[in-house]
Amino acid sequence: MTAQRILVLGSYPVVNPRHGGQLRLSNIVQAYRGRGFEVRQASFFPANPFYTDHPLGAADVPLPPAGLQSWKGHAAPLIEDLASGEAVAQDEARLAALERFAGPVDWIHLEQPWLLPVVQRLRERGAVGAFRLVYGSQNIETHLKQAIFAQYKVRDGQPLLDGILALEQQSAAQADLVATVTQQDRAHTLGWTQAPIVLAPNGVSAWTSTPTDRDHWRQVLGPEPFALYVASAHPPNVSGFCESFGECMAALSPVQKVVLAGSVTEHILSSAWYAHWGPLNARRIHPAGVLSDAQLSALRDLAHTFVLPMTSGGGSNLKTAEALHSGRHVVATPHAMRGFEAMADLPGVVVTQPGIPFAQAVATSLLQPQPGADAASLARRATLTWSHTLAALCDAIEAHSRKS
Amino acid sequence: MTEPHAQPAPLPAHRPAIWVHVSTLLNWTRPPVGIIRVEQEYCRWLLQHAETDGLAVRFCEWDRAANTFVEAARERVQAKLAPPAAAQPPAAYQRAAWKTRVKNLLRKAIPLLPAPWVPRLRDTAYRVLHHVLVARARLRSWMARTRVAPDRPVATPAPFGPGDRLVSLGLDWDYLDQKVLYQLKQRHGLRTTLICYDVIPALFPQLVVLPPGGFGAYLVDMAWCADEVLCISHHTRKDCEAVLSRLGAPVPPMHVIHLGSEVHASGEPARAPAGLAVGEGERPFVLFVSTIERRKNHEILYRAWTRLRDQGVVPHRLVFVGMQGWGVTDLLNDMRLDPRTQSDIVLLNHVSDAELDWLYRHAAFTVFPSLYEGWGLPLVESLARGKFCLASSAASLPEAGGPHAEYLDPWDLPAWVDRLGHYMAHPEEVEARNERIRREFRAPSWADTARQIHQVALAAGRGQP
Numbered sequence: 001m002t003a004q005r006i007l008v009l010g011s012y013p014v015v016n017p018r019h020g021g022q023l024r025l026s027n028i029v030q031a032y033r034g035r036g037f038e039v040r041q042a043s044f045f046p047a048n049p050f051y052t053d054h055p056l057g058a059a060d061v062p063l064p065p066a067g068l069q070s071w072k073g074h075a076a077p078l079i080e081d082l083a084s085g086e087a088v089a090q091d092e093a094r095l096a097a098l099e100r101f102a103g104p105v106d107w108i109h110l111e112q113p114w115l116l117p118v119v120q121r122l123r124e125r126g127a128v129g130a131f132r133l134v135y136g137s138q139n140i141e142t143h144l145k146q147a148i149f150a151q152y153k154v155r156d157g158q159p160l161l162d163g164i165l166a167l168e169q170q171s172a173a174q175a176d177l178v179a180t181v182t183q184q185d186r187a188h189t190l191g192w193t194q195a196p197i198v199l200a201p202n203g204v205s206a207w208t209s210t211p212t213d214r215d216h217w218r219q220v221l222g223p224e225p226f227a228l229y230v231a232s233a234h235p236p237n238v239s240g241f242c243e244s245f246g247e248c249m250a251a252l253s254p255v256q257k258v259v260l261a262g263s264v265t266e267h268i269l270s271s272a273w274y275a276h277w278g279p280l281n282a283r284r285i286h287p288a289g290v291l292s293d294a295q296l297s298a299l300r301d302l303a304h305t306f307v308l309p310m311t312s313g314g315g316s317n318l319k320t321a322e323a324l325h326s327g328r329h330v331v332a333t334p335h336a337m338r339g340f341e342a343m344a345d346l347p348g349v350v351v352t353q354p355g356i357p358f359a360q361a362v363a364t365s366l367l368q369p370q371p372g373a374d375a376a377s378l379a380r381r382a383t384l385t386w387s388h389t390l391a392a393l394c395d396a397i398e399a400h401s402r403k404s
Numbered sequence: 405m406t407e408p409h410a411q412p413a414p415l416p417a418h419r420p421a422i423w424v425h426v427s428t429l430l431n432w433t434r435p436p437v438g439i440i441r442v443e444q445e446y447c448r449w450l451l452q453h454a455e456t457d458g459l460a461v462r463f464c465e466w467d468r469a470a471n472t473f474v475e476a477a478r479e480r481v482q483a484k485l486a487p488p489a490a491a492q493p494p495a496a497y498q499r500a501a502w503k504t505r506v507k508n509l510l511r512k513a514i515p516l517l518p519a520p521w522v523p524r525l526r527d528t529a530y531r532v533l534h535h536v537l538v539a540r541a542r543l544r545s546w547m548a549r550t551r552v553a554p555d556r557p558v559a560t561p562a563p564f565g566p567g568d569r570l571v572s573l574g575l576d577w578d579y580l581d582q583k584v585l586y587q588l589k590q591r592h593g594l595r596t597t598l599i600c601y602d603v604i605p606a607l608f609p610q611l612v613v614l615p616p617g618g619f620g621a622y623l624v625d626m627a628w629c630a631d632e633v634l635c636i637s638h639h640t641r642k643d644c645e646a647v648l649s650r651l652g653a654p655v656p657p658m659h660v661i662h663l664g665s666e667v668h669a670s671g672e673p674a675r676a677p678a679g680l681a682v683g684e685g686e687r688p689f690v691l692f693v694s695t696i697e698r699r700k701n702h703e704i705l706y707r708a709w710t711r712l713r714d715q716g717v718v719p720h721r722l723v724f725v726g727m728q729g730w731g732v733t734d735l736l737n738d739m740r741l742d743p744r745t746q747s748d749i750v751l752l753n754h755v756s757d758a759e760l761d762w763l764y765r766h767a768a769f770t771v772f773p774s775l776y777e778g779w780g781l782p783l784v785e786s787l788a789r790g791k792f793c794l795a796s797s798a799a800s801l802p803e804a805g806g807p808h809a810e811y812l813d814p815w816d817l818p819a820w821v822d823r824l825g826h827y828m829a830h831p832e833e834v835e836a837r838n839e840r841i842r843r844e845f846r847a848p849s850w851a852d853t854a855r856q857i858h859q860v861a862l863a864a865g866r867g868q869p
Contacts, residue, residue, distance in 0.1 A: 250624040251652035254583040277651075280621035283583070356652035 003038045004401050007102040007128065008109040009118065010043040011081050013051055013060045019232040019263075020318040021138060024202055025111050028136065031390040032109075035398065040102050044088050044115060046080040050263075059101045061094060063087055074159045078148055081114045082164060089117035099127040107397065111136040113164070113171040120174075132404075134397065135175035136200075139313060140188055141168055147312040148235050168192070177400060179393045182339035196400075200393040201339045203386035204321040213298035221286060224255045225304030225366045227331070230296065230322070231264035236313035238267040244309030244333055244354040248277035249284035251359035256366050258307060261288045261299055305329040305365040308336035311354050324349065325384045327373055329365040333358060346380065347371035420567035421460040422861060424450065426476055428574025429484050430465055438663065438781060439601065442573050442853070445664060448485050449854030451478075457862065459569070462562075466579045470559035473588070564592040571597045571861045573634075577618065582625035589629060595864040597857070598630040600658075602640055602778025604699070606647045611699040611775065613730045624653040631864040633658045634857060636779040639800035659860045664850030665784040674762035679752050680723060682766075688831075689721040689750070690824070691767035691791075693760070693782050694774070696736070696751070697729030701773040701796065701814050706739050706749065708820040713744040715821075720768055720828050723750045725760065764789040769827055769834050772796060773814050780804035788847035792837040794823055808841045 012019070014026040025043075032039045040059070045051055047062030056062070067087055068080040088094050099122065108131050110119055122128050142165040149157040172178050172192035179200040180186040186197050231237035241264065245251070249258070260268060265287045268274055274281050288299065306323030310333055320340050323330045329348045337344055337351050344351045348371030350361045382388070429443040436444060450461050463476040517525070564570070572580065576598065588594055605612045605619035612619075626633070627648050633656050635641035641658045648655045676682045680689070694700045705722055712719040722745075728736065739749050755763070764770075770786040772795040777783075780801045786793040787808050795801050797811035805811070812819045827834050 246652045248620065248624075248651055250620075250627075250648070253628050254586040254625050276617065277620045278617035280617055280624055283621055283625075359652050 003036050004107060004397060005038045005103070005105045006032055006040070006107040006109055006134075006397075007105045007131070008032070008039060008041040008111065009115045010041065010111045011084060011114050012045045013043050013054070013056050014041060015057050015060070016054045018050075019234070020202070021112070023205075023318055024138065027203065027205070027386040028109065028111065028390060028393070031386060031394055032397075034387070035394045037394075037397070040105070042098055042101060044084050044094075044118070046084070059098065061088070071160060071163060074156070074163075076149075076154050076157055076160055078145075078152060078154070079160060081112070082145075082160065082167070085114045085117040085167070088115065089121045095121055095125065096127075098122070099125065102128050104129040105131050106401065107132050107134055109134040109136055110171060110175075112138055113141060113167040116167050116171045116174075132176040132400070133174055134177045134179065134393075135171040135193075135195075136393075137168070137172070137178065137180045137185055137189060139181065140185060144236070144313050151235050151239055177393075177396055179396075183341075184338060196396060198392045198396045201389045202318045202321050203389035204318070204325040204384050205386060207293070207297040207300060209298035209301045210294065213294055214302055217295075217298050217302055221257070221259065221302070224257070226256070226286070226302075227258045227305040227307050227362050227366060228261065228299055228303035229258055229264070229307045229309065230261045230300070230319055233263040233267050234313070235267075236310065237264045238271060240310040240312065240333070240335075240354075241268055242271060242273035243311045244307075244358045245362075246354075246356045246359050248273075249281050249359070250277075251356060251363050252284045252366075253363065254283065256363055257284050257286050258362070259286045259288050259299060259303070261291055261296055263290050265289045300326060303328060304370070305331060305362060307362055308332035309354065309358065310336035321384045321389075325381050327377070327381060328370060329368065331358060331361045331365055340384075343380065343384075346377055347374070418565035418567070419460050420458075420565070420569075421462045422450070422457075422569045422571065422858075423462050423464050423473075423562065423564070424481075425465070425473070425570060425572035425574065425576075425580070426463050426481055426484075427465040427579035430476060430480060431579070432484070439574060441850070442599070442663065442857075444485055445850040446571070446573060446854045446857050447481055449851060450858065451482070451485075453858070457858075459862075464562040464570075466581075467559045470561065471581060471584055472559075473562040473564075474559055475562045564588060564594055566593055567595075568592065569595045569597065569861050569864055571857065573599045573857070576626065577622035582622070582629050585629045586625070595631050595861075596629055597632045597634065597861040597864045598626050599634040599636075600626065600640060600644045600778075601636055602776075603643050603647045604776055604778070606651075607643060608699070608776055611731075620651070623647065624651060627653045627656055630656045632656060632860050634661050634860060635659065636661060636663055637800035637803050639803055640778045643799075659856075661853055661856040661860070662848040663779055663781060663784075664853045665781060665788050665847045666849050667785070667788045667847065672756075672758035674765060675758050676762050676766075677752050677755050677759040680750055680763075687718070687721050688768040688828075689723045689766075690828075691723050691725065691763055691770045691786075692772065693725045693763075693770070693785070694772070695726045695729040696724055696732050698731035699775050700726075700729075701775050702732065703735050704773045704814060704817060704820055705771060706735065706742075706745065707817055708824055709745045709748050710742065711817065711821045712825060713748070715825075717825060717828075719748060719824070721748055721750055723752060723763065723767070725752045725755050725763060727753050764791055767791060768831065769794060769838075771824075772801065772809075773812070773820070774798065774801065775814050777801055777804070783809060784847060787841050787845045790838055790842040790845075792827075792834050792841060794820075794827065806845075808837075808845050 008029055010025045012022050014022055014029055017023045017026040029039055029041050041057060042059035044061045044063055046065045046068050052062050063084055068083040069075055071079055071083045105128050108119055110116060110133060142161055145164055146161055169192045172189050175193060175195045178189055178193055178195050178197040180189055180197060181201050186199055189197055229241060269287055306326060306328055308320050308323055310317055317336050320336050324340060324343050324346060331350045333354050334351055352358050352361045424447055426443060429440060432440050463478060463481050464473040465476045467474045589596060606623060635644055635658050638660050641660055645655050645658060696702055702724060709719055709722055739745060770791050770793040772783045772793055774796050776799045778800060783793050783795050783801055783805045787805060793809040795805055795809045795811050796814035798814050802811050812823060
């Protein structure tokens with residue numbers, strides 16, 4: 001069997017990945033390459049500094065945000081992802097450039113449904129050959145967008161939600177293979193497709209930190225054990241934290257704290273939730289903000305407890321995999337454990353409802369010694385790495401290719 | 405033969421102590437308010453009684469520079485327990501009198517200004533004044549937190565030891581880093597007794613000047629630091645427990661103490677205040693002693709008086725005694741301009757004890773329509789002076805006044821109009837109530853308050869190893 005040629009289409013760059021979607025896409029590309037597939041990767045995304053201030057890949061295309069504010073005549077905020085598919089599909093020059101970059105391919109991996117119009121146009125034009133389609137679902141996008149619209153009080157969003165649902169259903173229906181990250185998403189997608197659906201949960205990459213970086217954080221944070229929340233500015237990450245700790249951070253003692261890392265930090269600090277009990281929250285929250293990988297790794301290695309305060313959003317949480325892999329205390333909402341339910345009985349893992357029970361579980365964990373690391377737990381944690389979680393997807397492509 | 409090595413003298417055994425945190429008392433320079441009175445009375449009582457419990461009595465204050473407690477000399481505390489010299493009016497009164505003169509001058513100047521200017525100037529002035537008041541409150545709070553007492557002792561941390569107890573009854577939100585107290589408690593096993601006077605900023609943030617976050621931090625950290633919490637009413641205890649539960653903080657054991665309110669003769673003969681007309685032809689008056697601020701609900705009384713006037717009733721006069729606080733600028737303006745009540749409502753400020761004594765003696769009855777109180781000292785003081793009070797049914801007030809006052813929903817205007825009119829028209833009924841109050845009501849004494857505090861402090865942390 002000759003090496004399978006795969007074009008991976010994404011909605012964000014994979015060079016220097018930082019948020020969860022980027023990390024997943026980056027690891028999919030690496031996993032495919034690890035199996036000997038010939039991989040080309042191209043992404044189309046709004047040209048905001050979060051992406052464009054960093055190195056981009058050869059086929060990464062920043063799109064002018066002004067052209068992404070409406071979809072089929074419906075204007076709304078926060079729909080750049082939805083609008084980008086139509087924008088690129090209608091741009092003959094960009095399609096031609098993409099075809100030149102990809103060359104003939106056996107597969108297109110469509111990560112998230114946004115670029116389905118591009119896939120359809122490539123199929124019509126025929127320049128890249130008769131390819132098979134993998135639809136990589138990260139979550140049920142309609143539900144997620146609905147929650148975001150509600151959070152940001154977006155009115156008249158129903159036509160857009162209908163459009164997203166149609167896009168998801170068509171992506172699954174037109175695919176030869178579907179990958180979902182949780183069993184729940186798999187069950188949800190079953191009705192949309194005849195194609196095989198493989199479970200490819202989010203995974204974790206090993207991290208290491210230096211003594212210098214760890215000393216730095218010990219000096220900054222002091223000797224008391226602390227909890228760590230690492231997240232991007234994705235709106236459910238903000239609302240999840242605020243909802244999970246209840247009205248404020250009162251359940252933590254005066255010497256306990258949660259360290260916020262990642263771009264979620266500034267959004268929590270500027271939220272009405274934080275401001276209402278500002279001084280109280282300020283005593284129990286340390287805002288570390290966006291950090292380098294090295295600094296973040298040091299914080300992860302020093303954290304006594306990882307908190308996973310998700311209350312909405314689909315898919316599985318990359319940070320859940322990292323937290324479970326750490327072997328430290330983990331306090332998670334049931335929602336944050338989506339896709340990792342089987343790991344809920346690992347030593348030190350507490351799954352509890354958002355609100356005061358969650359906050360009190362964090363406080364209690366900070367008083368306890370670290371959970372023991374028995375061989376069985378270590379073996380189970382090892383299955384959380386990307387190489388394990390994406391194996392079924394690579395196996396399915398190989399099997400499909402052999403069959404064809 | 406060599407001399408045997410001298411054995412080091414054994415360290416003296418630690419004698420358990422009861423420490424009283426007196427930063428608020430030592431830094432207080434104005435006439436005592438309720439919180440200061442609680443500190444004073446407990447210290448006074450403790451110096452007389454506590455040694456009999458086998459505990460040493462020691463005092464400590466917060467040292468900002470060292471960020472810890474230091475021991476405070478007993479003499480400094482005793483100096484703060486002496487009654488203030490009666491002849492010297494407090495400096496704050498003198499400053500306030502100066503402000504009143506300026507206000508009066510401005511009032512006289514207003515008619516001389518072009519009419520269109522007046523509302524604009526007035527609005528601007530009130531807006532500026534509001535910002536100044538807010539800024540002043542913040543500045544005072546900051547200064548209290550950062551000020552170092554001029555006679556600050558050398559910063560040797562207070563030598564807390566096993567079995568020691570700490571009682572703190574003052575403005576701990578200004579004079580204490582509770583994170584440090586929490587750490588000291590963990591390190592030394594201090595058994596702490598703290599106090600909750602009310603939870604108003606948490607329940608009614610709209611009724612206080614500053615946002616609730618700072619108070620919330622204090623309240624929650626108090627709950628984390630305290631082995632026992634004193635509350636000044638059952639209602640405050642219930643609300644405090646509810647707020648802490650709601651926020652997810654621990655709820656330590658809470659104990660209700662009642663503040664003393666016995667009336668002592670001022671030593672001066674009672675005399676009528678200068679701002680109130682007295683004499684044969686003057687109408688009786690109803691008395692309301694309280695800072696004039698939104699929470700105290702002067703508004704319902706103003707509205708009730710306008711209704712009485714609209715009904716053709718010639719009501720008693722209404723005397724407000726208290727300084728102007730926050731959020732009443734429009735109300736005071738309405739009262740000043742409303743022709744129906746101009747001759748009815750009298751505002752008195754900077755009233756001396758002798759004048760207050762006269763007002764209580766000559767008032768037809770008193771009123772207290774507050775929207776929320778942690779206890780309700782003015783109501784109890786009215787009863788202690790044998791004077792019937794028509795009070796709000798909110799929060800702790802029914803608990804404070806018991807069967808001796810009558811209670812109305814603070815926002816039920818028709819009820820206030822009805823009952824005020826009734827008691828104005830039936831002085832014999834008021835007198836019968838006064839007679840019963842004089843016969844049956846016993847004001848709690850400060851000695852009892854101190855004794856209750858001490859019993860809780862002795863029991864603090866009983867379950868600890």
